[in-house]
Amino acid sequence: MFFAKNKKPLALMLTLALSATVLLSGCGAKQQQQAAGATQVKAMKVLQQDAPVSSEYAGQIVGRDEVKVQSKVSGKIVEKYFHGGDHVEAGQPLYRLDSRQYESAVLQAQANLAQSQATLSNAQTDLYRDQSLLAADAISEQTVTTQQANVNAYSAAAAANEALVQKAQQDLDDTVVYAPMSGQVSVDDVAVGTFATAGNTNLVTIGTIDPVFVQFSISEAEYLKFRNIQSMQSGSGNPLDVTVKLSDGSTYPMDGRIVQADRALAQNTGTLTVKALFPNPNGLLLPGMFARVKLTGETIPNAILVPQRAVQQLLDKTFVMVVGADGKSESRSIELGQQIGSYYIVKSGLSASDTVVVEGLSSLTEGKDLAVTMVTPEEMGFSFDEDTTPFDTMTSSEANSGDSNS
CATH class of the missing domain: 2.40.50.100 (RNA polymerase II/Efflux pump adaptor protein, barrel-sandwich hybrid domain)
Known part of the structure; x- marks a missing residue:
């Protein structure tokens, strides 16, 4: 009788428990389905800091002095x-x-000189005699004058022959x-x-191989920019830091300084030829080698920086994917400036508060739910150091054109 009386409450409790189980399992499945639909990405905050920028040019090593x-x-x-x-x-x-023919020429010139000197000596003796006779009124003054003219002529001939001896001796020495x-x-x-x-x-x-020149060309706008930098840093002597990277990707360990610039722009290219002087005590830099010349001296304050890996391009559009406030992907068009190591300077389109996607971009489109893992530049291997990847050997026309890459 006890079991019969409590049968309904027991059945009710079992029904409620079963309903709760179904409800909980349904919510979990829905959450798992939503998590499975989100795109896994890695993202990082945009950097904002002072950025020293540099310009690179195709250059060529040339000897400072060269003589054929x-x-x-x-x-x-x-x-x-x-x-x-x-x-x-x-x-x-x-x-x-x-030297045999030149030795003979010396002997011939010396013989001619000896003969002319002997003739001169005889003429001078006759002149002294005639001058004595003239003093005794034994001869006319015209005779003495004529003899004096002969002495002068023979003296000139002897001097000419002496010069020929010197010339013949110089030829022999040469x-x-x-x-x-x-x-x-x-x-x-x-x-x-x-x-x-x-x-x-x-x-x-x-x-000469120490020092050597590195020759490169810059545009008119770059020339004016660097002149402005120099005027702002007056008193520093040489405000532009000049370094070179060799074709194997290594950076030459010694800095150079700009010492020469052409007086005018080249008419065919509109560029200015510049030479920087580098010490070369170990002879590593050989004339004819190609190098990338790096000029550093400009700083952009509070620059917005974004990793190169985050930047995408489609036709003429440059954009990045940012993590929106709703956790969805958002395409953001940007304008890029110069490159610094692993980063680009962003002129417009981003602020320091934005978070950009740096990994997982291959199939990511706008409006996707994101499962974001925040990373640091160190974890991703980003740095401000220059790329040390070896570059292909440049042609001489590229070196002379002043191709500029920032």
């Missing part, structure tokens, strides 16, 4: 006193030419070719047995 050595006299090379690539000092002998400056000789030197023509045959090239 030529002989002053013609003749066959009979001796060479160096090897290609050697370092030579100013005044060091490099070549010796066949059969040995000396280094006009200290430096390294090239490997395109001519061989023994080559006939060298005076002032025409390039025997070898000598150039």
